[in-house]
Structures are given as C-alpha cells and as structure tokens.
Amino acid sequence: MRRRETVVFGGIGAVLFLYVVYPFAAFFIGTRGAGSDVGSGFREAVVNSLVTAPVATAIATVFGVPLAYFLSRAEFRGKVVVEALVVLPLVLPPVVGGAMLLMGFGRLTTVGSIAVSMGVPLTDSLVGVVLAQTFVASPFVVVTSRAGFSSVDEDLEHASRTMGHGPIATFWNVSLPSARTAVGAGVVLTFARAIGEFGATMMVAYNPRTMPTLIWVDFIARGVDGVVAPALVLIGVSLTVIVAVQRLERIPRLRR
Amino acid sequence: MRRRETVVFGGIGAVLFLYVVYPFAAFFIGTRGAGSDVGSGFREAVVNSLVTAPVATAIATVFGVPLAYFLSRAEFRGKVVVEALVVLPLVLPPVVGGAMLLMGFGRLTTVGSIAVSMGVPLTDSLVGVVLAQTFVASPFVVVTSRAGFSSVDEDLEHASRTMGHGPIATFWNVSLPSARTAVGAGVVLTFARAIGEFGATMMVAYNPRTMPTLIWVDFIARGVDGVVAPALVLIGVSLTVIVAVQRLERIPRLRR
Amino acid sequence: MMLEVRGLTKSYGEETAVDGLSFSAERGEFVTLLGPSGCGKTTVLKTVAGIRTPDEGRVLLRGDDVTGAKPEERQVGVVFQSSSLFPRMTVRQNVEYAVKPHIDDADERRKRVDEVLDLVEMSDKSTASPGSLSGGEARRVELARALSYEPDVALLDEPLTGLDRALRNELKNEIRRVHDETGVTTVLVTHDQEEAISVSDTVVVMNDGEKEQEGTPREVYRQPRTRFVAEFVGESTRFDGVVDRSGDVTTDEGAKVRVNGRGEGGEGDEASVYVRPENVALVRDVDVYDNIFSGEVVELTEMGSHAEAVVSTEAGDILSEVRGFSDVREGQKVVVGFDDSDAVVVADAADGEP
C-alpha cells in the first residue's frame, strides 16, 4: 500500500482499533496496585474453570473433529439443515442457550431427574458447567476444522487410498495431519470460549463458581475493583490463546 | 463417501450433533402453551435491542471494513500485534470486557465524567449498551471481511489501477464487490453477536434492559418458564442470521 | 489384457462427462487418452482408479471385474494433475507410506524405496520436504511413489501441465524411459497432441466424453477418421467439397483436390480433405506434385526450426511449412503443391455430421 491508501483505510480503521485498545489500556492503568486484593472463593473458581474448560474442550474435539470431517466430505439430503443446527450455538445468545439446556437437563426434566437419582446432578454442578461450556463452545472446533478439511486437496486422500490404505488410516495419516493447524486453532478457540463462558453457565450452574461467574458475583458485591484478580487470569488466558492461534495460522502462510 | 466412512465419522459426529439439537427440541416441546406469558418490560427490551444492535453493527461495519481491508493489504512492523488486539474481544470473556469498559468509560473515569456532564452517560444507558455490543461484536466483521479481502486476487485491483482508477475508486468498484459475500456474512454475524450480548452489557448497562438482560431478570424472578417470549424472539433472530450466512456463503461456492 | 474399460458412462448432474467409452491396454502398453479440457478424460482415469463410480460400464484389471471395488482394493498407481505429495512427510516417507501396505518386511521395504528413488534419479533428495522441490522434481517423486508398489496399471493425469517447455520435454522422455525399464502398463491423460504422439504406443482421441479414434500415433496423425481428430491433432489445411466419381474432391470454390487412398468417401458425399503443412511444398513452377495451386503468400510466421506460410489460392488459404534458408517473403506469388497420397478425406458418411 502506498501513502494515500494507508491514510484513508488505516485512518478510518484506527478509530475501531483505538476503541478496542483503550478499555484494555484503561484497565491495566486503573488496576495498578489493586491487583493483590483477592476475593473469597477465587482459588476455588480458578480450579473449577481449569477443570471444566479442558473437559468441555476435549468432548467438543473428540466428537467435533469427526463431525467436521464428515460434513466436509459427505453429501446428503438436508445437509444444509444439519450444518445450520451445528452452527446455531455460535449465534444463539448464551442466555437463550442456557434456557434451552435447563429445558433439556433441568432437575424436573426426565433426563435431569434420572441423573439426580444417580447422584450426578446436571445443573448447579461442575457437570452442568461442562454441559453449558460444551454447548456454547463446540461450534468453534467444528467450523474451524471443517474449513481446514475442506482446504485439503481430496486427491491427497485419493492418492493414499490407491496406495492400499483404508479410509480410517487415510484420515489419521493424511487428512488430519494436513488440516492440523486449522484443527489446532479450532481447539484453542473452543477452549477460550469455554473458559470465558458466562451467560449459559449462569443459568445452568450459578454454583459452583467458575471465573466468569465469580467476576459477576464479586462485581455485584464490591464493584469493578473487586474483579481484578480473576479478570487478569482470564486476560492472560485470552492473550495466550491469541498468540497460539496466530502461530498456528502463520505456519501454512509461510510455507506457501 | 462410501458406507464405512459414513458410519464411522458420521456416527461419532452424530453424538455432538444430537447434544446440540436435543436442548433445542426440548425447549420447543417444553414451552408449548407457555409462549403467551409475556413479562413486564418485554416490549421495552425488544425496542432497546432493536435500536442498539443495529447501531453497534453499523459502527463496527463503518470502521471495521476499512480496517479489515487495511490489514489485508498493508505490511508494517508490529502488524501481528495490531491483529492480536483487534481479535482480542473475540476470545476475551465478555464479563472481562465489561470490566475493562467500566474502567475506561465508567462514571468516575475522566471520559465517563465528561460524558455525564454533557448529559450523555456512558454506563447504564442505551449508549452504554452500544459501547458493550460494539466492543464484543466488532471482531466478527473485521475477521470475516479480512478473510474476504484476502481471497480477492490482488491483480483485479492492479488491473483497475492500470486502467486509470485511483485506490478509493478501486476499493468501491472492485475490492468491495468482490468481497461482498464475506463482508455481508461478517455484518450479519456481528449483528447476531451484538443482539445476543449479555456479559459485558450486564456490567456496563444492567439498565435499560435489552432482551438478553431481560431474560436473566425474568429467569431470576420467575424461572425458565418466564423467559419463553424473549428467548423465542432471539431464537428467531439467530435462525434468520444462520440462513442469511448460509445463503451468502453459498453464492460463491455455486459459481466456482 | 491388463486393463479393459467397457462402455463407461458417467454424468455429473445433467452433464454427461463420459459417454459409453471403451478401450483397453495390454500388459506393458503405453496408452494415452488425448482430448481437449473437459472431454472427460480425467473422469475416465479416476473411474479406473476407483475414485469415481461409473453410472454404467465395467472396469477390468487382469480380467477381474473391479467396477465396484474400492481404490485400496485395486492395484493402481496414480499421478494426479496437481501435486499430491503428502506435505508433512519427506520424499522418502512419501514413498515408504505407499509401499507399506504391500511389503511387510522393513528391510525389503527400505530396499524398494531406494530402488524407485534411484529409478527417477531422486535419491539425493530423499530427506527433502515436498515444499522444497521444483515442479519437475515433485513430478519425479510422484512417479516413483505411484510405481513403488508395482501396480497393475500406472495412471498419469496431465503430469507435464504447468511445466516449462524444456522441462516438459525432459520429463516426457523420463516417463517413457521409466515405463520401458519397469514395463508397467501405463495410461496417460493429456490435451497436448505432440506429447501424446511422441510418448505413446496407442492414442485414444476423446471429445465430449466419446472416443473419436483409437490407433498408433502414426495412424491418428496420418489417418484421422473424423474432422475432430484431423483438426485437434496437428495443423492442416482443410478443403470442403463433394466426392466425385474418381474419388477426388471438388471444392465449393470449384477447385479439384486429388486424393489417393487415404480416408474414404462415396461419390456425391460431402467431404473435407485435410493436408498437413509439412506435406505442402512451395514450388516455383508446375512440378511432380499431383495437386498444384498458384497464389500469393499472405502471412509468413517464423517458427525457429522452420517457417509457416499461408498461401491464398483459388482453393482457399493453404498452409505450407517452409524449411531451410528460404527467400520467401509476404506478398510473393508462389505455387504450392502436394501429393495425392498426403491428402486425407473425411466424408460426412464416416463422420456422422450433417
């Protein structure tokens, strides 16, 4: 880009950039010194978040990556409807997702009451947190992996097949390695969405606290200054996730 | 795909698909008949959401599309940091974003107090809702448009330039039309994210109510059955958004 | 017969890609499917490989019907149109992966990998990643990989497309050499007539999903049986007219073109006569040629090894190849001549066109 384009497009774009950066800077400047004030329940919330988010991510990945591969390769009637439903949680407001989950897994529902009788309550429990996080975050790994699989030349798979490898061996040895940066980015984004999940978690499992719900509770009790510690932890996670995604998506770019 | 692959990948993927579909179905079955029970403040919340989300989307689009174009074409030092900061709200938990916005625009901050003295409070106001929605939702239009611009062959722009058209005319006549489905998808996703925004809005503007905050208030007051009306409206918006995105992304696929 | 394709038909939606195509390849034969882009030749190749399922027709390998078999159940080696080396594996790992399902013993496997990399002269690049190879090197490795497990048939889909002319020539000779050394039955797909003619034992000319002609390169070049083949395979001058009693053709402009034995046509048939530019000589006066037309050079194109002259005559524009040092100039009055035995008749009865 030459000077004139840079000024026009960069100048207009800078407005949005500064709007995003300003609160970030204000937060770090405003919280200097206040950071050591850790509210009660902080430790428990960190542990809860660090247990539930990886579990939700693992569930989404184990089932979501095959689903993504299936959607990228199979053609069938009604595929567009299946795709729409898989992506739905991505655009559905989390509070609505939470309400839906309560209708499906609440204590008074068939599924929920059976689970309670087995000693595994699906709401207001860590299981409930995982249910909420998985519901809201899983589309990330499906959508990103699907795009990754779609960009793998199918002739690579055909080549593997003609060599005598079956479809499962071909998936493990050819398709998955070729799409691994996209799948990796999807997993990381799913984790970020899961660990930051708030709306659906509030409805399904107000207790036990995760970091986002703790921030809300602390905010109600003590205002903005009370949320610094959990917010900093989550900011750290977010920054790590962004760096990881950038690294993953850089690799193929450099090779081209 | 032949039978065996379909069974393996489709079968594993179906677990996740069913987990996403089940709460959706349970919600519609569970709320039959309960739909007519509209809580107080429903109308006001609908109006507030339908005013704030389009405004936030418009702001994000007007500044985000030039930013996306700039990022897709310009090379400069520190570009990777700018990209990271622009994407940050996408992975940052909304409650943390809300806390940041309060640190930047709260009544006690310089910016916030000046705004209040001018009669435009930036928190607990419709302006506050727009600030929260714009912060959280703008990355969608930037990221999606950027991918769209990157997939436009730069030689199309070079051709336009050699014909005697300047960079701005080239952007309007060539780059933007060529990327219009991606930009359109980005705008629609931004709108969906804005109208469903909950975490940051709760912190910045608990009042006046938008649909997501109303759902939370009604849920506290009356349980799941109390949230049916606003939830149905938001589900309708989400489904419309998904259909729109699918339509937009189908067009180029069919032409190839 | 190593490979037999019988009555293959395949449609994508409304579009018929291949329409009742049959051909076969004997053990060790080099067969080329030649035709313009979109004529269905890649679909034929993918059907033989088991990647596409035909709507109708059969594919036989070594006499066994494999029409319904999966790709991994056939013994075929494929070089795809765009490079299909596995990007996350080295050159050596690529070949090893191909050999693995076929040879259990690790030592024997290693030996085989060495052999085929040697065969294509890529041994010194065995630890390279596919991304670091040049276009020609990648093609060599793909060829080695496709042959490494000694398939019944090697299927090569436009392996020379996208390469420079000099490299194309070199790799073409390489492909033929490797074929001759391994003796593997080979089916190559191309849209380049020169490539098809210089590398194959048998050429199958395709158009719109159908077979136009099958024969040796020389037959296809010298005895085209349809207008499409005459015009797609090499350059020619075309005279349109009617076959007279003696078998010669009187053109629409009233000129008579003498024909001797090549092609067929009954008296009164609408027919086209084709003559190749290398068989048309520029002469100063009436000569020993059976066909003589006088005219003027209207276009002269230098081609390096020769020049091509377009001569405007009463029978239309005639293309002539000019060789050696020549003082021919545009605007010059000349006489062109060609033997009746170099003129090929394609009559409508044979062509099926109106």
Add this chain to the structure above:
Amino acid sequence: MMLEVRGLTKSYGEETAVDGLSFSAERGEFVTLLGPSGCGKTTVLKTVAGIRTPDEGRVLLRGDDVTGAKPEERQVGVVFQSSSLFPRMTVRQNVEYAVKPHIDDADERRKRVDEVLDLVEMSDKSTASPGSLSGGEARRVELARALSYEPDVALLDEPLTGLDRALRNELKNEIRRVHDETGVTTVLVTHDQEEAISVSDTVVVMNDGEKEQEGTPREVYRQPRTRFVAEFVGESTRFDGVVDRSGDVTTDEGAKVRVNGRGEGGEGDEASVYVRPENVALVRDVDVYDNIFSGEVVELTEMGSHAEAVVSTEAGDILSEVRGFSDVREGQKVVVGFDDSDAVVVADAADGEP
C-alpha cells in the same frame, strides 16, 4: 522510443528477482521476454505497470521517467497471468469500466467499447458474465479491455498458459493480428520458446533475473550467444571441446566439428558447438556435408509431422530430425551429416562460464 527499461533491479527479501535488466521497445514493436519460470519476467512486467517499485533502475514511457508514478498515472494496458476480469460485471461493463477514466463522453465511450469487442470478435458475448466464458473467450475480453483506452504499451503476462495446444495456436495468431491492426507497442512474457519466436519482432531471453540475449526471433534461434540460450530456445546436439587454429572445434572425444562463421571463439578456448536437429541429415554414404559421423540409431521418436532420431556416434549422441516417409529403424547403422554453417560455437570467453 515508446518504452525504455534501464538497469532494473528488484529483490524480494534475500532473493534477487531482476538484476540490472535493460531493454526497450519502439512504437508499434512486439517485444517478448522469454525465460523459465522464476526468471523474473513477471516482475519486470509489473514494474513497467507500476505495480512493483524497483530497487534500482528507471522505467521510461514516451521518454518520460515514470519510475515513481502510480499505475493509474501511466498509460499501460495489462493482461494478467490468471484471469482478472471483474466477476461482478458483464463483459461489456468490464470494458466500459476500463474506458471510463479516459473518455468523458458517454456516446463516444459506447462506440469505443463496441469497437474493441468487435476487434476481438466478442461482440455477441457482451452481456455474458465472466464466469460463463471459456478460457479463450476470457483472454480475448481481457485483451480488448487492456487495449480499449489506447495505452502506450500493452503488457501481456503468459496469456496463453493453461490453454489447450489448439486454442493456444489460435489465440497466438489472434494476439498478433490485433497487434498489427492496432499498432500498439506490446511486451509479452512467456516461458514457451515456440510462442516467443513465432509472435515477436524482438525476443529478450532472460535467466536468473538477467538478460542473456536480445535479438530477432531468427537471431536468437540461429545465433545463440550463450549456452543457456542455445539450450533453452529449441533442441540441439551439443559438442564440448576446444577451438583449434582453423576455428573448428575438437571435441573431448577427439572428433573434429567443422564450423563456419557462426559464433566466436579464439584458438585454445573451451567451447561448445550446437547444431539443430533439423539441420542434421541422415545419409547412407559420405555426402556433400562438411561434418560426417557414422553411428547407430539408438532411439526413434515419432512426433507426428516428423520423427526424431538419436544417433550414437564417436562424437557422442547426435539428434537428427527425420522427415517424410522413411524406413529408419532403431538399431540401424547410419551416417549423419550437417553443414559447417549450421554449427554454432559458444566459447567460454563469450559465455563467462569456467
């Protein structure tokens, strides 16, 4: 001079794409940059168009230095390597958009669009969308669009790549015809020597970002001045040896190759002699040729219009073009001959290589 490029140098990171290249084109001249992929020819074209900024060197259009000017400030028409028709506009709108900055009057603009679409015979497709055009049609429209505003120079980047051979031939003639009718100065970039030789007034052979030779097609083909040019532009047999007192070359195998006046070399210089296959005749006995070698046909390749024989002799393998009906067979003992005036010497002094 319509276009002058002086000492152009351009690097991408560590890699030098173009290294001190100079060439020029007079008004109405058809210049071709010929070289292998990656030799920097596209970078030259984009620098002339103002899309790339050179590290060093100047670009002059009509004598004005435009090195720092933006693309829209130059008068250049470009046909890019991959189709660059605007997908959301019809054929007609594409051309109109190109004409708009140059002609204010709407009627005149409409007239110009009609003219150029007529010129490339695409008038009947004016309302078509680019996606519905064939490869050849899209190229025609791009050519019309690039010429529609009467640029100082038309820049064509591999316009024939990716097309079938028959179509490539047709479009090549079309490009030359349009050039002759419009008289626009044209710079074409290609890796295909046949294309370069048959279409251009002047050929600039490039390798590794540098100019190897510049001349008429005939000069470049018949008088290659470097080994690269001799080997990249057409096929030849190469003899390596030392120049003796008479100017002839004694090969490393001890054979003597007589040379008469083409190329240069001082006594004692290491040199290569090149001779084109079409100048090497197969003869049965000693003949009128200055160079005679006896040997055996070890390879015979049918090429359609001719065949190529590799003859193994005491001076190495010699490539000979065999024409007409011939009973040459592999394994046959033959004698090959060529004139001393058809042998070209490239000596190391001229080449600069060790």
